[in-house]
Amino acid sequence: MADSRENLTIHIKEDWCKGCGICIAFCPKQVLGFNENGKVTMLDRENCIKCGMCQMRCPDFAIFLGGKE
Amino acid sequence: MADSRENLTIHIKEDWCKGCGICIAFCPKQVLGFNENGKVTMLDRENCIKCGMCQMRCPDFAIFLGGKE
Amino acid sequence: MNHPLVENYFRMDKLPHIWCPGCGHGIIMASIARAIEKLGLDKDKVCVVSGIGCSSRAPGYMDFNTLHTTHGRALAFATGVKLANPELEVIVISGDGDLSAIGGNHLIHAARRNIGLTTICFNNNIYGMTGGQYSPTTPTHEKGTTAPYGNIDKPFDITQLAIGAGATYAAKTTVYHVNQMDKFIEAAIKHKGFSLVEAISICPTYYGRKNKKGSVVDMMTFLKDSFVDHKVAEKLPADKKEGKFLMGEFINKSEPEYTELYDGIIESLKK
Amino acid sequence: MNHPLVENYFRMDKLPHIWCPGCGHGIIMASIARAIEKLGLDKDKVCVVSGIGCSSRAPGYMDFNTLHTTHGRALAFATGVKLANPELEVIVISGDGDLSAIGGNHLIHAARRNIGLTTICFNNNIYGMTGGQYSPTTPTHEKGTTAPYGNIDKPFDITQLAIGAGATYAAKTTVYHVNQMDKFIEAAIKHKGFSLVEAISICPTYYGRKNKKGSVVDMMTFLKDSFVDHKVAEKLPADKKEGKFLMGEFINKSEPEYTELYDGIIESLKK
Amino acid sequence: MSKQLELRLSGSGGQGLITAGIILAEAALKDDKNAIQTQSYGPEARGGASKAEVIISDDVIDFPKVTLPNMTLALTQIASDKYIMDISEEGTVIVDDSIVLPEGIKAGKILSVPIIKTAKNDIGKEIVANIVALGLIVGLTGIVTRESLEASILSRVPRGTEELNKMALQKGYELAKLY
Amino acid sequence: MSKQLELRLSGSGGQGLITAGIILAEAALKDDKNAIQTQSYGPEARGGASKAEVIISDDVIDFPKVTLPNMTLALTQIASDKYIMDISEEGTVIVDDSIVLPEGIKAGKILSVPIIKTAKNDIGKEIVANIVALGLIVGLTGIVTRESLEASILSRVPRGTEELNKMALQKGYELAKLY
Amino acid sequence: MARQVKFLQGNEACIEGALMAGMRFYSGYPITPSTEIAELSAERLPRIGGKFIQMEDEIAGIAAAIGASLTGLKSMTATSGPGFSLKQENIGYAALTEIPLVIVNVQRGGPSTGLPTAPSQGDVMQAMWGTHGDHPVICLTPDSVKETFDLTVRAFNLAEKYRTPVILLTDEITGHMREKIEIPDQSEIEIYNRIKPEMGDEYKAYKVYEGDIVPKMANFGEGFRYHVTGLMHDETGFPSNSTSNAGILMDRLMAKITDHLDDLVDYEEIGIEDAEYVIVAYGGNARTAKSAVKKLRAEGIKVGLFRPISLWPFAEARMNEISKNVKDILVTELNYGQLKLEVERVVRGNCPVRFFGKANGEVLTPEQLILSFKEVL
Amino acid sequence: MARQVKFLQGNEACIEGALMAGMRFYSGYPITPSTEIAELSAERLPRIGGKFIQMEDEIAGIAAAIGASLTGLKSMTATSGPGFSLKQENIGYAALTEIPLVIVNVQRGGPSTGLPTAPSQGDVMQAMWGTHGDHPVICLTPDSVKETFDLTVRAFNLAEKYRTPVILLTDEITGHMREKIEIPDQSEIEIYNRIKPEMGDEYKAYKVYEGDIVPKMANFGEGFRYHVTGLMHDETGFPSNSTSNAGILMDRLMAKITDHLDDLVDYEEIGIEDAEYVIVAYGGNARTAKSAVKKLRAEGIKVGLFRPISLWPFAEARMNEISKNVKDILVTELNYGQLKLEVERVVRGNCPVRFFGKANGEVLTPEQLILSFKEVL
Ligand SMILES: Cc1ncc(C[n+]2csc(CCOP(=O)(O)OP(=O)(O)O)c2C)c(N)n1
Ligand SMILES: Cc1ncc(C[n+]2csc(CCOP(=O)(O)OP(=O)(O)O)c2C)c(N)n1
Ligand code: SF4
Ligand code: SF4
Ligand code: SF4
Ligand code: SF4
Ligand code: SF4
Ligand code: SF4
């Protein structure tokens, strides 16, 4: 977590996502949505402010900020 | 307990008295004392005000106000 | 002649009781009987339940429906009695160990449910029956046979614990303050819902001896001098409050009683 | 790439966990890990203890010394761990049922002793694991499989209960308020003495469904809208407070910690 | 052992397969047959796959558990992955057509049937997929009479959904004719 | 069974009879004899009468309880009422002289001895009545040696009371000579 | 009302039986796989004026049930392994104080939390010996949904008749399987109620009056102010340290079982008459055995089934008799051989006693049992 | 330090033994007649850096002891009947999770509160079967103060060696009698400590490594971050619903006993060689039997004494062997015949097994036993 924000981006571990919708509903920028499998997906990476709230509220560790690879 | 005070007097059930001294110590008129067996005894019936505190604090039901017989 | 209260409310053939000379438990037991007398309760409709301990021996002497259960479980048994027959006036007698050590869970749940049980805690700050081990109410630094170097536990304030759990009536008093005790026990029995009277008792045999508290009379004098009604204390200057313990009625409020709520469900299903 | 927190503090091969979609328990589990990370604790010196329940499955996923005990007894086991080795940072995870129903007695006694355990209550107001029976924190009138006509019990306020029992740190928060949760859990772990964080969780599968609480998001929204910090609430006008639940730090005070007092006895005997 | 059906119904928690199993068994009772139903419990039933098993027989059923089903239904991929491999040699495996079958599965018959689609598209309610499946199974096996099955369904479904369920049942029977 | 003493010491809780029993037994061990001590527990020990029993023997002692004592001491009326009737035919009953003996008691010897008075008047401490009693018992029976008994007493009594207890012991022996 | 045909789980049948037997009070704490019993009690009892309460733990669950029984309500509590362990202290209390009570244990995989949703028969010996001290035990075990109903009724009747807690020991197999059950009309069911004292008696709460087999039991609140204690007590019910009183009480309690074996011992026999081999099985596992025995019989092997229905008291005399006439006994259980020990004891060496079982959460299949059976042939 | 001669109660000797065996943690709840064990622990432990805690009840008492054992401290809890009943759930937990632990039960009169200060041997079967589910049990019973010391040491050693709770089942007789005891020097005492994993291992917390009889046990806090659970688990210690894993675990646990009978079974024999009759007795009651046997021998009657020291596992093979050579076995216990059932089982009809006992709070006297013995002569 020492990484500065610029180097971070949202990662999604689709296997672990159970599609509860919490991250989507409470993303302050509303940049997340469901994909056709009912799992979370990033709709608008540009506007993500990397606040990390999705990560903090995901009960399943399925979405998180990590280094750009 | 409907008896009026005049008709009451202190009774002692010596068998039951364990000689703890509570009634004696806290009798407001200090009219009680120990007898030679270490049990309670009435020293000064005249001055007893029949307040009943001895009865209320005796853990052994050994002293109580009852009708004069 | 015989003690009228004793003749009416006790099992004469079981007396004198087994308690040690000067044990405070007998004072509380008498106070309960006086409250019952004062309220004019039907003896057949009174049920006295206890756990195990010196204090818990009380029901054996009292001429009601009496139930001497397992250690700590009195309130759980009593809950069954009361819910099954809400007509009964159920009074629970429990020591500090019985009620707040092994029985602590039943205490907080009975309080939470606000079920119409009256609990009288005979709190002598020690396990009397088993010979003087420290209890959850033994003051810090005092000794018990299992606290030979002084107790490091912080004691419960049983009254506050019950309030934290949801009790709607809770009062504390001592075996010195018998008039107040009578009043509180009476109020507790009359109270609809869960009620607790914490009666500070004395155990000269173990607690007193182990902690060099002097004679029975010394122990009573200590209660007299160090307990003060919390309403009185409020008005005292700080230096007068030091070293004092608070007693009095700490809560007395009205909330729906459990067995009545249950009867409400039964009624609603009849429609 | 992997979730860095997960890689560092969890047993990757045990994930994903068994909890239902939207179960709030995962949020609390992550918060605990973040607090540990923040505090830079040595993983080898952290011990996580739980009882039985959905919530109590958490330790199995967490990469510490983990102990999944019997239902309700986590704090009793943890007391042994902590007293035996006070160097360990002992964190107890316990559901509302585990902690306040069957385990209520251990809660109040651990709080009373002020032993250095950090308890995190995963409070979803229901027995999740066994399929939705009402728990001691199910609100009155709500339903559970064993309260088909609505619960008549009054719920515990676990935080207040712990305070009544003597807890020196107690805070309440929710799975919506994750930043606050992180802060409280961190403070609780740092706290010397017994600390409790009551984390309001959600059980969409049983509590939500049985009580028509809508979707997972609806349940989260409810937490968002109805919990308010008690310090904030103090300043709110009465009408704004209605229907609100209070959260926040309710107590945070310093008192001697149990294992340190015990070590003091050992020291004093050496002389 | 003669006319004994050992049926396994699997899918996700919300699909009503346990109810379906009970309905089928109750229909069997109406036909004076014997039936036993069992189901999966516990954490494994949480979120993941759910399973109901039914044995229907003309004889007394002593041993109550299905060991090797002679018919298995799976409505979800997870359920299919977990449960369909266990099947008697001449047994029938029925999967929803959304499911990708594993390699190497051996069974007497393997049917991939648009059960969920039928429920969704033809009836308009995915929730009745379980009843469609029942129609299909009974259509294929004749293990209970149609009357009993219908009566049994009607006694178990919520008021107001009777017609919907009847339709679903009908659609199931129709599907059966295709296989 | 030969030289086996089965002794019962009874009195009230505070009289130190349990300690007396232990002291006597420990003296026996010093003499290379065997000894077992038991005592009463529980509510009956509360307030009322307290009881300690000691068996001393040259042989191994298998059965550890006194069934029929061959010597019983009672220092209070309550203890006497409760415990002295049980005595072997040739046994010795020793009671404090403040005690009123029950009618019909049968024993080899019955001694009424001013034990408490001796402690109170001659030593000035009622509390050493137990040691006076020990001196008396050993004086009468010779069951242990005087040296062992004295050593044993000195190892058990509180510091500073050694001389007092020695005196008490001496008084006990002196009393024994009178009977 | 006519008979009703239903398709029920064993746990559901238990409640049907309990209600017919007159249960009016249930207190317990949920635990898999017994929870349905609590849930149905919660739903059904208030409808008929009865009471349900979910207590804070299993200890309180049985305690409240005992309290309720003292007021005259027929009471029950249900649990599974871990909860059964917790109830042990108060089971002993109920036995000593002679409180009628039904305790259901739907066995699951143990020890400890074990396999919470898997079948097991690991608590057979615990049902007999779980609490400290000798005490009378009645323990019944059904092998079908219908029998779960019947034995629940019987459990209540025996509890009332013998004034003692009765354990209904079922298992996850029978508890959770659904099966046809014909529920009799209330009028067809024999109900036994505790004998109450007549008012005005010189009532001694723990005296057995002429013609009775247990003391008469007054309801709390009906004018007999008696004392109930878990201490040893005399006929009056008051504590007594006298060893003779303790002996009298204990002898009387133990004799409730030993003097009434004819009434209490219960078992089913299939093909024992001509059997050369006997399989002993009970509870859910007896279904496996029944199937296996039929198949073996079909092969011409003379094998019989002995199915204890009362586990405690065990059918000692009958089992011993049978053992004299057979070549071999195979006891099968879902544990490491618990009732097998009792069978070994009572056959007194008359024939070999073998064991086949598992305690890994699986049921035994008839095929596995047949294989094990054939090992000696 | 040389040997010390002391005059101690059994309960005191228990603590002496425990401290020598290395006990450093005690947690419990007071109960007559075991309380002295707690009191002495409170006094002695902090003097040597050990820990004592009085918990809120017996359940917490054993729970804390298990927790402490996991950090590496040798732990003990002591109780009597009612408390032993309450500890049962967690005894099963310790057995399944393989936590070394000593549990002392100083038996008193049961059932329920019973006769709290009176001797009894009513918990013999409970020691074996008190918790739900099959589980391994080691239970030792001393007949003297000295043996209380010895068996306490042995209990700790076996607990460590087999990673299992060990029950020391004493009784009010031995617990409360004072007797001479020569306390050996620490150097004379053999101490067994649990095998710990080496750092750097690919440690599997529940795998039995080559050459070991139980899994190596790491202390919490020393770098092995493993998981302990009361659910069925695999070699890694994590829960597993797989029936094969459950079976492997359970078989291994049960085999701790069955594979090590030579090490575990313990008994004393007096005059068995030429005995025509055998009296079986144990614990405090064996003192009565020893006295009776001596007296009978003095009369010229060929009677021997068989005294089980390990009650569980019971000396099945030896008892069976003996039964082949004698006319009659008389089992005597302070209960209604508990171990007698086991004796009956293992003699397999080789000779009659009679019983003489009492459960009224009295001890048996040698005279009473002799009378009973002579009934068959
Ligand atoms: C399950 C159980 N544990 C322990 C005991 C032993 N015991 C009996 S009474 C008691 C404590 C009594 O203390 P308290 O309740 O304060 O009553 P008191 O004797 O002081 O009046 C204990 C520990 C028991 N009888 N049962
Ligand atoms: C002694 C015992 N009683 C009952 C149970 C059954 N049981 C398991 S978890 C649980 C309740 C769980 O509720 P909670 O602690 O709130 O956890 P949640 O599942 O809601 O997270 C119960 C009753 C048990 N395992 N052991
Ligand atoms: S980091 Fe913040 S803005 Fe970006 S997706 Fe997550 S919640 Fe939305
Ligand atoms: S919160 Fe997590 S589990 Fe839920 S939808 Fe978002 S990523 Fe998926
Ligand atoms: S009634 Fe009052 S004045 Fe009279 S003796 Fe008693 S306490 Fe003293
Ligand atoms: S208070 Fe009672 S027992 Fe005490 S001295 Fe007075 S009369 Fe006697
Ligand atoms: S021991 Fe203490 S509490 Fe018990 S009777 Fe004696 S004085 Fe009272
Ligand atoms: S049942 Fe409830 S508490 Fe349990 S995992 Fe599912 S949502 Fe979470």
Ligand SMILES: [Mg+2]
């Ligand atoms: Mg007390």
Ligand SMILES: [Mg+2]
């Ligand atoms: Mg919960």
